[in-house]
Amino acid sequence: MTDQQKTDKQKLAFFLIPLLVFGFLVFFMLKGLFSDPRERESSAIDRKIPPFALYDLMDGKKQWKNTDLVGEVMLINVWGTWCITCDQELPYLTELRDQGVKIVGLYYDQEIDPDFGDSFDMVNLRQQVAEKLARLGNPYAFNIFDDTRELLLDLGVTGAPETFLIDKQGVIRLHHLGDINPRVWQGKFAPLYQQLISGSAQ
Amino acid sequence: MNPVSKLLPLMLMMITSSFCLVFSHQAYSTDDIHQFDNPSQKSLYLELVDQLRCPKCQNQNIADSDANVAKDLRAKVHKLVMQGKSKTEVVDFMVERYGYFVYYKPPVTPGTLVLWLLPIGFMLSTVLFIWFKAKRSQVNFATEHWNDEQEQKLNSLIERVESSQLFAPLPTEKEISTDDVTAKPTTEHKA
Numbered sequence: 003m004t005d006q007q008k009t010d011k012q013k014l015a016f017f018l019i020p021l022l023v024f025g026f027l028v029f030f031m032l033k034g035l036f037s038d039p040r041e042r043e044s045s046a047i048d049r050k051i052p053p054f055a056l057y058d059l060m061d062g063k064k065q066w067k068n069t070d071l072v073g074e075v076m077l078i079n080v081w082g083t084w085c086i087t088c089d090q091e092l093p094y095l096t097e098l099r100d101q102g103v104k105i106v107g108l109y110y111d112q113e114i115d116p117d118f119g120d121s122f123d124m125v126n127l128r129q130q131v132a133e134k135l136a137r138l139g140n141p142y143a144f145n146i147f148d149d150t151r152e153l154l155l156d157l158g159v160t161g162a163p164e165t166f167l168i169d170k171q172g173v174i175r176l177h178h179l180g181d182i183n184p185r186v187w188q189g190k191f192a193p194l195y196q197q198l199i200s201g202s203a204q
Numbered sequence: 205m206n207p208v209s210k211l212l213p214l215m216l217m218m219i220t221s222s223f224c225l226v227f228s229h230q231a232y233s234t235d236d237i238h239q240f241d242n243p244s245q246k247s248l249y250l251e252l253v254d255q256l257r258c259p260k261c262q263n264q265n266i267a268d269s270d271a272n273v274a275k276d277l278r279a280k281v282h283k284l285v286m287q288g289k290s291k292t293e294v295v296d297f298m299v300e301r302y303g304y305f306v307y308y309k310p311p312v313t314p315g316t317l318v319l320w321l322l323p324i325g326f327m328l329s330t331v332l333f334i335w336f337k338a339k340r341s342q343v344n345f346a347t348e349h350w351n352d353e354q355e356q357k358l359n360s361l362i363e364r365v366e367s368s369q370l371f372a373p374l375p376t377e378k379e380i381s382t383d384d385v386t387a388k389p390t391t392e393h394k395a
Contacts, residue, residue, distance in 0.1 A: 155280060
């Protein structure tokens with residue numbers, strides 16, 4: 003290799019290396035700029051609904067089990083009357099119910115504090131729920147009351163609202179953090195939902 | 205008073221405050237609500253709530269966070285510790301439900317390998333770069349080989365520079381017209 007070739011190569015390296023490093027940085031920063039920090043892969047996906055036996059929110063005698071959630075494609079919507087974003091999605095969820103989407107509520111109660119073990123007023127809660135659903139729309143086939151939040155923990159729920167899409171075998175296919183609006187439904191849920199309903203997806 | 209003793213109180217202040225910053229998170233971690241059978245359970249619990257990350261918040265451990273889910277996770281950690289579960293069992297329990305996000309120590313997988321190797325690779329390459337640079341710039345004139353060919357090349361280069369007009373200052377118009385004695389004779393230009 004002659005000296006001339008050597009310096010040419012060095013020049014090229016001096017030009018290319020910073021360019022490549024810069025390109026690499028731009029790529030990751032752009033990715034970071036348009037990524038949602040709350041969006042992350044849920045570990046609940048492709049798992050069956052864990053076993054549970056919990057009472058109905060409105061009826062203290064009726065008990066629901068995980069086997070009650072098998073056989074139909076449905077949404078499980080985690081919500082609470084304390085949750086402001088849930089108020090925003092209730093009307094749209096009601097619209098979806100009217101279109102034939104089955105939605106089961108999983109009630110997330112904040113009142114029962116694990117650190118203090120507060121006493122808690124069930125009658126008052128039922129009143130609040132009834133009033134809210136009468137005002138904003140009731141999308142729920144029924145509501146499961148997870149008083150100890152054990153099921154919520156097993157599902158990897160971080161707060162409310164969150165929504166799961168489960169298939170006919172009771173397997174979780176989607177886990178969405180945040181509210182459901184027309185954009186989220188059309189972009190994230192609708193394609194898979196239609197597929198599951200028509201039975202083309204296993 | 206010399207400058208060092210003037211700066212001493214300031215330095216002391218900076219050192220103390222940095223100590224406070226480093227150790228402050230441990231002060232938060234104390235938890236008086238949960239009861240333990242023995243000190244080793246308590247230290248395991250404190251270690252776990254310090255290293256598990258709140259899934260709702262962006263950057264808090266479950267010891268610091270006041271989010272509801274963090275409270276539930278603390279209660280769950282306490283329950284599992286009281287059941288005699290080991291550290292890895294509790295971490296696995298949480299990772300199974302909330303993913304690797306929930307644990308502050310990412311596992312070494314093909315996907316995270318770059319996180320572990322990149323800083324080491326960067327440091328190594330920098331050290332090597334500096335070492336080679338330093339080695340190359342070291343020219344030992346005593347042992348450096350100098351042959352006739354190079355001597356000839358050097359001479360011809362010196363000759364070229366000297367014979368060229370490159371380094372002679374170009375006369376300005378004024379200098380030419382007034383025939384300034386200080387202006388260098390530039391035969392080519394006059395010709």
